[in-house]
Amino acid sequence: MSYQQERYIAELAVQRACLLTQKVFFEKAKGTVSKDDKSPVTIGDFGAQALIISAIRKNFPNDEIVAEEEASSLREDKNLSAEIWRLVKDIKLDDAESDNILGGPLASEESMLDIIDNGNSAGGPKGRIWALDPIDGTKGFLRGGQYAVCLGLMVDGDVKVGAIGTPNLPIDDAAPIDASQSAAAGNGVLFSAILGEGATSRPLTSGTLAASKPISMRPVAKISDAVFCEGVEAGHSAQGDNAAVAELLGITAPSVRLDSQAKYCSIARGAGDVYLRLPVKKDYQEKIWDHAAGDLIVREAGGQVTDIYGNRLDFSKGRTLAANKGVVAAPKAHQDQVIAAVKSVLKLKSVLK
């Protein structure tokens, strides 16, 4: 089965949601609230989730959705809910036909809350399940850095389609990776992949989809020549361990720190080579929406994505990657070497503890 229609809807829905997040990005307050786990969520996250789930419901009414956010706090905070609705009701693609394909505007504020709560699937190994991160890298979004709107489709636990909007990455796939890149005029990229059919990038627009180009990881002769990326937040990955792995591999270039799945996208287009996300906490389980789309895009661009033990990411375990720890993405030919370095750094660390 080809997933062309799913990819088309995913890209169009992500592109429409980016119109909303881009609007919020330039607001100072961004309606930020703190969730139970102390992590931030903004009106941009809620609004993008509502728009994307509404588009999936319209086109694939029987599919399930695992999404990061839920509406209980909005039901208790009428002002915040009204603020999100004011934004959501006015967002549309400037091509009426494309907007209609996504189902047009949402019906009401109340139905918007119900739609947000439609992302509550438990996930698992059977059936068609979308994984949605309406804003990945919310801390980067708040800081004025990189963020990504991420959507993947899993069928029987396997990722078949991925789409990622990165409003702050440069359009040019050949542009060097640069941690300071942000909302410069003319930025904004839409990445996508279908399993077995390769990965592409195209400029984000406000209407119909722009023409796409195939992307691929760049060839790296020696792993010591690689550029590696990692997250900005020290609480999300062990930057000291990442650095030790790079040193062991003979990599001398400093890491490039980027928030969100912009890291997967950057290595997939050859603007970097290796993505290290070594765990900070033993018991943290990575969320499927933080990786589903990026994992497929990197693999379809010629890379390999595994956990720190060298096992493929397993999206069939529910809302989290319960069977995996950390993430290591690298060119296929070098993955074993990178995993060997990861293992020896982590082994040494446990011996020294």
Ligand SMILES: Nc1ncnc2c1ncn2[C@@H]1O[C@H](COP(=O)(O)OS(=O)(=O)O)[C@@H](OP(=O)(O)O)[C@H]1O
């Ligand atoms: N302890 C811990 N370990 C690993 N990951 C965690 C942890 N806590 C949170 N999160 C998730 O990190 C997501 C953001 O990842 P990033 O790659 O953007 O991190 S970084 O800011 O670049 O460091 C972030 O996604 P968003 O909430 O969508 O921003 C979280 O789901």
Ligand SMILES: [Mg+2]
């Ligand atoms: Mg979050």
Ligand SMILES: [Mg+2]
């Ligand atoms: Mg995330």
Ligand SMILES: [Mg+2]
């Ligand atoms: Mg998020």
